[in-house]
Amino acid sequence: MSNLAEQYNNPTSYQQPQTGGTLAQASASREMEEVKGQIFMAKQFPRNVFQAEQRVLDTCRRPALAQVAMYQYPRGGQRVTGPSIRLAEAIAQNWGNLSYGIQELEQREGESVAKAFCWDLETNVRQEKVFTVKHSMKAKGSIKKLEDPRDIYEKVANDGARRLRSCILGVIPGDIIDKAIVQCHETLAGNSQGPLKDRIANALRSYKENHRVTQEMIEAKFGYNADSFTEYDYVELINIFNSLRDGLSKVDDWFNKEDAKKQSSGLGNDFKAQVEPKTEVKPDVPNDIPIEQPELPLE
Structure with a gap:
């Protein structure tokens, strides 16, 4: 059977091929x-x-x-x-x-x-x-x-x-x-989610968990203990953290491990102790070893 007769008996069997130019023109339109x-x-x-x-x-x-x-x-x-x-x-x-x-x-x-x-x-x-x-x-x-x-x-x-x-x-x-x-x-300065001390402690913990930056390294950069940080210092901490997270800078650009030898204020540890649940105190295990009694003098 010729192609013309096949198209006549089954019209759906024939589809006119579309060239690349036709598809591109349809997409552009x-x-x-x-x-x-x-x-x-x-x-x-x-x-x-x-x-x-x-x-x-x-x-x-x-x-x-x-x-x-x-x-x-x-x-x-x-x-x-x-x-x-x-x-x-x-x-x-x-x-x-x-x-x-x-x-x-x-x-x-x-x-x-x-x-x-x-x-x-x-x-x-x-x-x-x-x-x-x-x-x-x-x-x-x-x-x-x-x-x-x-x-x-x-x-x-x-x-x-x-x-x-x-x-x-x-x-x-x-x-x-x-x-x-x-x-x-202004939103960061007036953030009412919690006290400034807790927010700074959360930031210090995030630095340590995500970038291995300790509290001593941060305090060495700012020049004073974390207990003295203000709202502006907290904003700067957040900006540096975003820069490290987005890959715009490296830890060495901001912090020096060799110079971080100052005594920590313990702010992060105090906050961690507040948020972590207290461990259950178990009773002492009875001692089966008899206690040696001193010998009494003979009369």
Whole structure:
């Protein structure tokens, strides 16, 4: 049976092949329609700047966000600090009518090409950064090649987070960023979750468990005992911890093990003794060995 007769008897058996250009054109057309829909919704429901600013400040009053709102790392003998990616994302979410994210454009042998972007759909202001991510990471002094797709994805996401933060901060008005930072510092200073002594003790314990930084090392850096730490010292402890956690700095950049010889104030141990349950006191085990009695003098 000829192909024409087969198509006549069974019309569903024949499908016209689609070329790569047709698929690419259909995908581009779909993306264009999605962008038009986003712009249309942004124009129909424009942001109220005053309400958006209030939402941003209300979000910065959350202690959980305020603790991770700033990063900090040393450079050239000075301290560099600024809003973290978590704060940038929170501001973008509450500012509204923004399209932002990270896209992997191409994956080649040993590297990926990605793009971080942020686009204000109302004002048509756009920030975009294209960067290359090597499929390798430094571990224990050696370069490890990444082959697992999940490891590659996490590496691209981690490297793209800094570019995404820069794009978001380039679109959001600078005065809104400054007000958010001030509100985060006020939230930390007025945190009512517990006494300052307990919060500092928790921070000292986190340093020791996560980065093997002892209380003596921290006190040597600040120049005084942890009993004398203030709210500003607590904020600096949190910023350094975030920097170490995000890989922006190393423990050696902040603390010197050789110089940490000062006497500890025992603040962490006192707190640990308060939170740990007391051990049950068991009765003494009876002694089966008879006690030797002194000999009495003979009369």
